[in-house]
Amino acid sequence: MELINQIAAIPLFEGLPPDQLKDLARIVVTKVIKRGQMIFSEGDEGTGFYVLISGRVKIFKLAPDGKEQILHIPVPGEPFGEVPVFAGERFPAYAEALEDSRSLFFPRSAFVSLVKRNPALTLNMMAVLARRLRRFTTMIENLSLKEVPGRLAAHFLYLSERKEGAGELRLDISKNQLASLLGTIPETLSRILARMAKEGLIETVGQRQIRILNRAGLEALAEGGKRLS
Amino acid sequence: MELINQIAAIPLFEGLPPDQLKDLARIVVTKVIKRGQMIFSEGDEGTGFYVLISGRVKIFKLAPDGKEQILHIPVPGEPFGEVPVFAGERFPAYAEALEDSRSLFFPRSAFVSLVKRNPALTLNMMAVLARRLRRFTTMIENLSLKEVPGRLAAHFLYLSERKEGAGELRLDISKNQLASLLGTIPETLSRILARMAKEGLIETVGQRQIRILNRAGLEALAEGGKRLS
């Protein structure tokens, strides 16, 4: 039962008794998504939520002129599209695969009835929602109170925290996507990377590798205590 | 039993059986907050959450230079400060009373044990979190993809939806606070209001009253299909 093991490995379902894992396995649908394919659109009816198993997807908002703001890039094991399960019925954003991906889809009604019977699952799901709220408040803070160099510095520091201790970090998305995640455009991002390098804060190795040379400098930038010249 | 009635009137607790309302009444603490008083600060340990009963509070982020970004202004009956109950333990933002206010405080552990026993309460709380996520995604979208005139137009339309049908609407916060809610500064807000009035989109009546003269124009602004000259 490959499927049951996959479900059991999802943090959201940690602590569920085996029989309830089996219940989940009965209602779940595996979805395979090709790179570039849309998973859902803003305004679509949300009849359930997803958990990313492998690959990479982006959750984003879209302006009429085509500009995107990425809200979230789930890591494997993380749920997405869960808001309409609990309020509002429709997806508040778009989801598209950045790479060929695989996810599990949990239909709403079966999941809700499971929630009703299982307090541990309830608390896990609330923790997921609360963590995402926390990240969004940080995002709002960054967009509103920091300039682009500060946002970028904060992002580098964030990445370096969750990776190995070395000052080397690998961007797992393209610079276009990174710009969209930071609420700016590729040209601006490119210029700011160049300025950071010129000031000796970072060094770029290839296109997707960044080495942090001056962590304190980045922290000062992220906190607004310093500017790039 | 004034208190029980107040608790029963809170949407979050809708559908709770009387004995559980009594449980809540036993653990709840009434907090009276004076205008200008801090309720909690970012980083404080969150030992429970609040429900606003009367008055007005702002939930906001603070930049080192003192600039504020308001995240949320709960209406009476709405909970706030609930994120640390479910994840992370510390408040992600500041809360301060804009007017003399009264709120109920629910200690975390007692509330969590109640959640575990009550599926309806669970689903209500998840709906609260999911709705807030939805609002934050809209906020991120506005900050990133709209310019200030578009954000202001969207805000007016939002206010006019939840009030009476007339094109007249009353701002319930100062323009300084409104600027902070929209992610800008009072000077910019002032200029844009003047431009909107000059273009015949709105008319300002006194300092806190706005009359919408051209709803379609505001909608075009909010959708990015038009610009102020």
Added chain:
DNA sequence: CGTGCGCTTGACTTTTTTCAATAAAGGTGG
């Protein structure tokens, strides 16, 4: 009655975007 705070307006600066051109990279099919 004065002081202070909220609000407005002007002039200027800074930041970011836009438009355009070019260069580099990556994947596909021959």
Added chain:
DNA sequence: CCACCTTTATTGAAAAAAGTCAAGCGCACG
């Protein structure tokens, strides 16, 4: 394996949007 073509990234110059600094008005509150 290479040539081609689309996507991704960089750089420059100009424009636009928003923020800063400063001054002044008016109303409310003590």
